[in-house]
Amino acid sequence: MPNETPLKRRRTRSDYIFHQTYRTRWHDNDMYAHLNNTIYAQLFDSIINAYLISHCGMDPFSYGSPTPPKNDINPSGQVAIMVNSYCDYFASVSYPDILELGLRVNKLGSTSVTYEVGVFKQGEEEVKVVGGYTHVWCERGVMRPAKGGMERGIREALGRLLVNETSKI
Template structure:
């Protein structure tokens, strides 16, 4: 599967026992948690900064998910992360959740996630903090690269 090659980062996220719903698979809302966890863990790691200490915070303004295959605990996951648009105060991410089966990755979901950076007090949009911009810039992909 070549889809994972179009994501500069494949961030590991494990499923948890509590992720499964009554039907025995990961509940749909949990996929959004995987997106949030992967993006923020990556930003903390890549920036070397505790993002909670920045004067601007990234709030989620928009998110979407297309479900392609079911997941279940104890699946191991990799979340593909790329940046579709790096604006002045917002970052638009494109994400993919893959089941890590050791010798291959199986695509389970794709989605979007938009962070808008706002002043922590006024909640008005502000420029993306420089450490966040520096972490996100290498993840920017062109439309042609995203299509493979």
């Protein structure tokens, strides 16, 4: 799509499948009395990894361990590497706001996934920020895209977040 910004600005909570709440902290604010830009990257990382851990079977504490993974979903030979990130700001938030985050997948390839996170202020319908990033699933030893694609269980779990944007145009 040539210009996705107007579409992003119209996002609602229902455009996102997985949700999480975040209570802002005093030190999240910057000198202009709104959330510092770096906090948004942390929010995106937190909700994405919460989904990977709770729904995709990822166990970040078992990587590099001599013990086998605790489940058959965890691709012990693969890691997800961030290759792109973005953030569009529509309105500011600040401490002591409570934020509601929404997560979806906009694109799912054989080795890559593009996530989108919407940031909403509790009790308000207008999206404040839309951002996210792209992961490429790589072979751990060589850090190159996984030859056989991402592991099936992870791909299926990420597929449950996939949203067809053309239905929103």
